[in-house]
Amino acid sequence: MSSALDVEAxxxxxxxxxxxDSKYAIDGIxxxxxxxxxLRYGETRNDQKDMHRMGKDQELMRMxxxxxxxxxxxxxxxxxxxxxxxxxxxxLNGGLAGLFWSYVWTFLGFSLIIMSLAEMASMAxxxxxQYHWVSEFAPPQYxxxxxxxxxWMSTLSWQAGxxxxxxLIGTVIQGLITVNDPLYNPKPWQGTLLIFAVTLxxxxxxxxxxxxxxxxxxxxxxxxxxxxxAIIVFLWVVARVQPASAVFTKFEVRGGWNSMGLSLxxxxxxxxxxxxxxxxxxxxxxxxxxxxxxxxxAIITSYVVNGxxxxxxxxxxxxxxxxxxxxxxxxxxxxxxxxFRSSMSTGAVNALTVLVLVLVIASNIDFGAxxxxxxxAFARDNGLPFSSWISWVNPRLQVPAYAIGLTSLMTIALSLxxxxxxxxFNAIISLQLxxxxxxxxxxxxxxxxxxxxxxxxxxxxxxxxxxxxxAVNVGGFTYAVFxxxxxxxxxxxxxxxxxxxxxxxxxxxxxxxxxxxYVFKGRYxxxxxxxxxxxxxxxxM
Numbered sequence: 001m002s003s004a005l006d007v008e009a010x011x012x013x014x015x016x017x018x019x020x021d022s023k024y025a026i027d028g029i030x031x032x033x034x035x036x037x038x039l040r041y042g043e044t045r046n047d048q049k050d051m052h053r054m055g056k057d058q059e060l061m062r063m064x065x066x067x068x069x070x071x072x073x074x075x076x077x078x079x080x081x082x083x084x085x086x087x088x089x090x091x092l093n094g095g096l097a098g099l100f101w102s103y104v105w106t107f108l109g110f111s112l113i114i115m116s117l118a119e120m121a122s123m124a125x126x127x128x129x130q131y132h133w134v135s136e137f138a139p140p141q142y143x144x145x146x147x148x149x150x151x152w153m154s155t156l157s158w159q160a161g162x163x164x165x166x167x168l169i170g171t172v173i174q175g176l177i178t179v180n181d182p183l184y185n186p187k188p189w190q191g192t193l194l195i196f197a198v199t200l201x202x203x204x205x206x207x208x209x210x211x212x213x214x215x216x217x218x219x220x221x222x223x224x225x226x227x228x229x230a231i232i233v234f235l236w237v238v239a240r241v242q243p244a245s246a247v248f249t250k251f252e253v254r255g256g257w258n259s260m261g262l263s264l265x266x267x268x269x270x271x272x273x274x275x276x277x278x279x280x281x282x283x284x285x286x287x288x289x290x291x292x293x294x295x296x297x298a299i300i301t302s303y304v305v306n307g308x309x310x311x312x313x314x315x316x317x318x319x320x321x322x323x324x325x326x327x328x329x330x331x332x333x334x335x336x337x338x339x340f341r342s343s344m345s346t347g348a349v350n351a352l353t354v355l356v357l358v359l360v361i362a363s364n365i366d367f368g369a370x371x372x373x374x375x376x377a378f379a380r381d382n383g384l385p386f387s388s389w390i391s392w393v394n395p396r397l398q399v400p401a402y403a404i405g406l407t408s409l410m411t412i413a414l415s416l417x418x419x420x421x422x423x424x425f426n427a428i429i430s431l432q433l434x435x436x437x438x439x440x441x442x443x444x445x446x447x448x449x450x451x452x453x454x455x456x457x458x459x460x461x462x463x464x465x466x467x468x469x470x471a472v473n474v475g476g477f478t479y480a481v482f483x484x485x486x487x488x489x490x491x492x493x494x495x496x497x498x499x500x501x502x503x504x505x506x507x508x509x510x511x512x513x514x515x516x517x518y519v520f521k522g523r524y525x526x527x528x529x530x531x532x533x534x535x536x537x538x539x540x541m
Contacts, residue, residue: 044290046462050125053459054132055532056286056380059393060400064214064288069281069295071217073302076366077277079310080228081359084317084336085168086270089426089491091328091335093267094260095252096242096318102264103314106271107307109482112475114278114303115465116444118296121282122463123447125291128377128529129282130154130439135528137446137458145518146446147528150439151378152514156507157435158371161277162202162407163195163414164428165364169357170194170415171425175332176353179341182331188419195415201361202368203408210399213369220362227355228309232316234352239320239343247318254328255492266489273429274310276436278303280370283377296463372407376400382525385517417502426491430503434487435510441480448473 042062043051051058064072083103090099120133131151138146173194174186209216253263281298285291320339321327327335340349379390394401414431418424450458451469465472488504495501518526 042289046290046292047125050292051286053533054124054126054529056126056529058286059398060287061211061398062287062289062291063211064284064294066290066294066297068214068217069284069288069298070302071221072213072284072366073278073281073298074306075217075220075224075359075363076280076370077274077302077306078224078359078363079274079306080313081224081356081363082168083270083274083310083314084231084356085172085334085360086273086425086429087317088270088328088335089255090267090270091254091321091324092491093253093255093257093263095250095254095324096247096321097249097251098264098267099270100247100314100318102268103271103274103311106268106275107311109475109479110272110275111303111307112472112479113440113444114299115472116447116476117279117282117440118299118463119461119465119469120443120447121279121285121299122292122296122461123459125282125285125288125295126377126529127283127286127373128381129279129374130443131378131381131383132529133443134446135530136533137443137450139446139449143530144523144526144528146442147530148383148518148522148526149511149514150442151381151383152510153435154439155375155378155384156510157432157439158283158367158374159407159410160414160428160432160435162199162364162367162371163411164273164425164432165360165367166195166198166202166411166415167191167418167425167428169198169360169364172334172337172353172357172360175334175337176350176357178332179337179346179349179353186333188424192415192418195418196412198361198364199408199411199415202365202411203404205365206368206372206404207397207399207401210369210397213366216362217366220359223355223362224359227352227359228313230355231352232313234344234348235316235320235339239339240322242319242321244319247315252324254324257493265486266491268486269426269430269433269489272433272483272487275303275307276433277367277370278306280366283370283374286373286377293462296461300463368404368407372400372403375406376403379403381527381529383522387525427502427506430487430501431506434484434503434507437480437484437487441477441484444473444477444480448477 041058041060043058047062048058087099090102094102124132124136126132131147131154134150135143135147170191174191177184178186251260251264253260255263255266257263257266278299281288281295285295288294317336317339320343321335322342327338330338332338337349337353340352375384376391378384379387384390390403390406391400392402393399414428417427448470451473488501490499490501492499
């Protein structure tokens with residue numbers, strides 16, 4: 001078992017905290033002036049100081065700057081795009097008003113999680129994210145086991161997220177074909193093949209286009225805003241309008257549940273789905289310049305900007321649905337295509353849908369990047385099987401090539417659910433959300449315990465919650481547990497084999513496998529990042 005002292009001796013970046021403070025602090029600012037040859041990966045001295053404290057070597061180039069990190073986070077979350085495409089369960093369980101109000105309360109509740117994650121990303125800006133924070137902040141007797149489980153759940157969530165994006169793209173393409181050819185009969189296996197094609201795009205973009213990703217994000221941000229403007233203006237001008245009373249007060253139960261409250265809780269999964277992913281920037285931290293302040297700012301600002309864009313799009317969209325029943329029964333399988341078809345020509349439907357598809361594909365490329373970095377980081381700490389292979393960084397491309405390949409293989413494997421289940425998308429996003437909510441609850445819970453019992457041991461955060469930290473952490477933890485509970489429910493009842501939400505079985509299976517691996521192997525090879533973390537608080541730069 002390696003110790004912190006062993007790594008200290010091997011790591012060329014190691015200097016004492018005092019030495020780093022005295023060497024790099026100039027009027028409280030730590031910046032790379034290009035004169036220090038040790039800063040060869042594009043990092044600032046603040047970045048080097050953070051990596052030193054966490055006991056990590058800088059292996060990836062820091063190509064993302066402040067604006068490109070913001071653009072990346074905006075694009076990976078893509079709130080209005082995913083809200084437009086993925087709202088069937090919300091309409092089924094709650095109707096127009098249910099979908100609107102579930103979005104509002106989700107945006108407010110999830111903001112507490114986002115703020116908590118942003119502060120932890122400032123304390124420890126690492127690609128590992130939640131499992132690293134659990135390892136560092138959990139009570140000592142639980143650090144290894146909790147961190148190991150959190151790492152597996154985080155890996156599962158991000159891998160499922162890439163698959164959910166691929167599923168959405170493939171089946172929207174099938175829906176668009178139906179718009180143009182009413183005789184087309186979409187088959188699940190065809191959708192799965194389209195997911196394979198999307199996966200190939202994600203793989204190649206992340207391997208060969210990695211250096212262009214930052215600039216690519218800035219260009220896509222323009223398209224993100226343009227597409228948003230084009231769609232809402234089109235709908236404002238040509239769509240038939242629902243009365244305000246229907247949009248804001250007409251709650252409906254179509255999923256077969258016996259109460260409106262239960263139906264609303266199940267329908268909120270669409271709102272939760274579009275609220276996630278702002279924390280993706282945390283998993284890219286080791287490729288962001290001055291990550292300790294840039295990443296938390298990107299997490300917060302992208303969540304707020306995307307949240308308000310999503311709200312405007314949602315209100316416009318809900319006013320434009322002539323009939324919820326017809327929208328849910330549309331042969332394309334997507335209510336938004338029904339809205340487009342009922343409001344505009346086929347050519348306009350094609351143009352706007354292709355625009356949405358381009359943006360969702362771009363989001364999935366970013367998702368693949370973030371998911372592979374999370375897997376790379378966890379493997380670097382010996383958390384996954386074949387860790388040395390998964391954590392390998394291509395020296396020429398300077399990307400975790402095998403982790404990207406693993407992400408692609410996992411997407412292909414999860415997409416096979418689509419062949420045997422009519423509720424495949426719901427199962428995949430439920431799996432993604434449940435595992436993600438668990439990692440949020442555990443990591444926020446751990447930092448809350450540390451804050452209450454030993455606040456002096458928390459690292460300095462350049463982006464801090466200040467005196468509101470405890471209240472925000474409590475709220476974020478509570479909301480994460482609340483959302484976790486509702487992630488496994490099926491969209492409708494009675495439940496049949498093809499409509500069963502298989503996410504609960506996959507989730508339990510992965511949890512059992514991870515804990516079994518921990519008992520027989522993990523506890524001997526996985527120490528957790530905390531063994532490398534330098535002790536003591538470090539002065540704010």
